[in-house]
Amino acid sequence: MPKPRPLIAGNWKMNGLSADGWALADEIVRQAGEGTGPELLVCPPFTLIGLIAEALANSPVGLGGQDCHGDDAGAHTGDISAPMLADLGCRYVIVGHSERRTDHGDSSARVRAKAAAAQRAGLAAIVCVGETWAEREAGRTAEIVGGQVAESIPPGSTAANLVVAYEPVWAIGSGRTATVEQIAEVHALIRRQLGGQVGPGSEAVRILYGGSVKPANAREILAIANVDGALVGGASLKSADFLAIAAASPPG
Ligand code: PEP
Numbered sequence: 199m200p201k202p203r204p205l206i207a208g209n210w211k212m213n214g215l216s217a218d219g220w221a222l223a224d225e226i227v228r229q230a231g232e233g234t235g236p237e238l239l240v241c242p243p244f245t246l247i248g249l250i251a252e253a254l255a256n257s258p259v260g261l262g263g264q265d266c267h268g269d270d271a272g273a274h275t276g277d278i279s280a281p282m283l284a285d286l287g288c289r290y291v292i293v294g295h296s297e298r299r300t301d302h303g304d305s306s307a308r309v310r311a312k313a314a315a316a317q318r319a320g321l322a323a324i325v326c327v328g329e330t331w332a333e334r335e336a337g338r339t340a341e342i343v344g345g346q347v348a349e350s351i352p353p354g355s356t357a358a359n360l361v362v363a364y365e366p367v368w369a370i371g372s373g374r375t376a377t378v379e380q381i382a383e384v385h386a387l388i389r390r391q392l393g394g395q396v397g398p399g400s401e402a403v404r405i406l407y408g409g410s411v412k413p414a415n416a417r418e419i420l421a422i423a424n425v426d427g428a429l430v431g432g433a434s435l436k437s438a439d440f441l442a443i444a445a446a447s448p449p450g
Contacts, residue, residue, distance in 0.1 A: 201426060201448075202357065202401075202402045202403075202404050202426050203236065203237055204236035204237065204404070204420065204426050204427040204428075204447040204448070205236060205237045205239060205361060205404050205406060205426065205427035206236045206237070206238055206239070206427050206428055206430065206440070206443055206444040206447065207239040207240075207241060207262065207290070207292075207324065207361075207363075207406065207427065207428070207429050207430065207434075208226075208238075208239065208240045208241060208430050208434025208435075208440050209241050209264060209292060209295070209408075209429055209430065209431050209434060210222075210240065210241060210242045210243060210246075210264075210434060210435060211243070211264070211297070211431060212243055213243070213435055214242060214243060214246055214435075216246065216249055219242055219243075219246040219249060219250060220249060220250070220253055222240075222435065222437055223240060223242075223250045223253035223254055223259075224253050225437035226238070226240065226259055226437045226440060226441065227253065227254060227257040227259055229437060229438075229441050230257065230258060230259055230441065230444075232258065233257075233258025233259075235444060235445070235447060235449075236427060236444050236447040237258075237260065237427075238258065238259045238260065238444055239259070239260040239261070239262050239289075239290055240254070240259060240260070240261060240262070240434070241261075241262040241263060241264050241290070241291075241292055242261075242264075243264065244263065244264070244278050247261065247263065247283070247286045247287075247288065248286055251286050251287040254287075260289045260290065261286070261287050261288050261289060261290075262283075262288050262289060262290030262291055262292065262321075262324070263278065263280075263283040263288050263290075263291040263292070263321075264291070264292050264295065265278070265291065265292065265293060265295070265298055265312070266278055266279055266280040266282075266283055266291045266293065266312055266315055266316055266319075266321075267279050267280070267312065267315065268308060268311030268312045268314070268315050269315065270315060270318065270319070279315065279319075280312075280315040280316045280318065280319035280321055281319045283316075283319070283321060284319040284320055284321055288321060289321060289322065290321055290322045290323075290324055290361070291312075291316045291321050291322075291323060291324065292324045292326060292363070292429070293309050293312040293313050293316065293323050293324065293325055293326070293350075294306070294309035294312070294313075294325050294326045294327065294346070294350050295326045295365070296326060296328055296365060296367045296370060297370075299326075300367075306345070306346050306349035306350040307349060309325060309346075309349075309350040310349060310350050310351065310352050313325050313350065313351065313352050313355070313360070314352040316359075317352060317354075317355065317359045317360075321359070322358065322359045322360060322361055323352075323355075323359065323360055323361070324361040324362075324363050324406070324429065325347075325350050325351055325360065325361070325362050325363065326362075326363045326365050326408070326429070327343050327346035327347055327350065327362065327363070327364060327365070327388070328342075328343065328346075328364055328365040328366045328367050328369075328370075328408075328409075329342040329343055329366060329367065329368075330342075330367045330368060331366075331367070331368035334366070334368070339384065340384075340387055343364065343384055343387065343388065344387060344391055347362065347388055347391050347392070347395070348391070348395070351392075351395055351396075353395075355395075355396055355403075356396065356399060356403075357396075357399050357400070357402035357403045357404070360396070360403055361403070361404045361405075361406060361427075362388055362392070362403065362404070362405045362406070363405075363406040363407075363408050363429040364381070364384050364385060364388060364405060364406070364407055364408070365407075365408035365409050365429060366380070366384075366409050368409075369408075369409025369410050370408065370409050370410070370431065371410070371431055371432060372409075372410060373410050374409075374410060375409060375410045375411070375415050375419070376407075376409060378418060378419070378422055381407050381419060381422050381425060382422050382423060382424070382425075385405050385407070385422065385423070385424035385425055386423070386424055388405050388424070389401070389405060389424045392405075404426035404427055405424055405425065405426050406425070406426060406427045406428055406429045407419055407422075407425050407427075407428055407429070408428060408429030408430065408431070410432070411428045411429075411430050411433060411443060412432075412433045412439060412443070413433070413439050413442035413443055413446065416428065416442070416443040416446035416447075417446040420443075420446055420447050420448060421448055427447070428443060430443055
């Protein structure tokens with residue numbers, strides 16, 4: 199089974215006003231070339247999605263949201279639905295990021311509802327999972343990540359509408375990256391579990407690693423078995439770093 203085409207996704211988090219968001223997207227488009235390498239994706243804050251859609255028009259760089267509601271519409275003040283993201287040209291949405299799980303109390307059941315809403319709207323859900331340092335120290339990594347995968351992924355998911363991102367909470371924004379062995383072990387676990395949950399074709403579901411990925415460590419991380427790309431936070435805010443990470447992907 200050939201490896202799926204890698205996905206390098208930039209999570210801009212709560213960063214960027216119109217001018218710098220436009221400039222960043224424009225630099226990425228101009229340096230990205232023909233789109234023959236890994237698939238590139240940027241996930242700006244909601245306020246910039248319409249603008250960045252224009253900056254990315256006719257380019258191979260895709261657009262995604264950072265979260266969505268589990269309902270398609272309704273009385274949910276301040277929330278954004280998956281059909282709204284699709285309407286603006288998004289192809290992906292991140293759900294279950296640890297910052298949402300922590301700051302907004304997103305349980306795995308809620309993450310599954312969000313992922314299902316994304317899939318109903320024709321988007322691919324990037325479902326994030328990962329253990330805290332305390333959970334790793336307590337030897338609970340497999341239990342925590344396995345549980346999140348079991349509970350956060352909607353039934354009927356396929357390689358076309360699901361991406362899983364393993365992001366150890368302790369490695370996000372900390373400058374501390376998981377070791378090759380730690381990443382390989384958890385990605386293998388997720389791959390095995392997807393075999394049971396997604397069934398035939400599960401080998402094609404991309405499993406991204408996220409947590410302080412930068413140009414200096416990208417090549418080593420992206421070469422690990424069952425690592426099919428990266429979810430990049432801080433380093434995605436500099437076009438040169440984001441594209442250097444993309445360039446470190448093994449040829450497809
Ligand atoms: C993230 O928030 O998804 C992330 C991986 O952040 P960073 O790359 O900054 O650790």
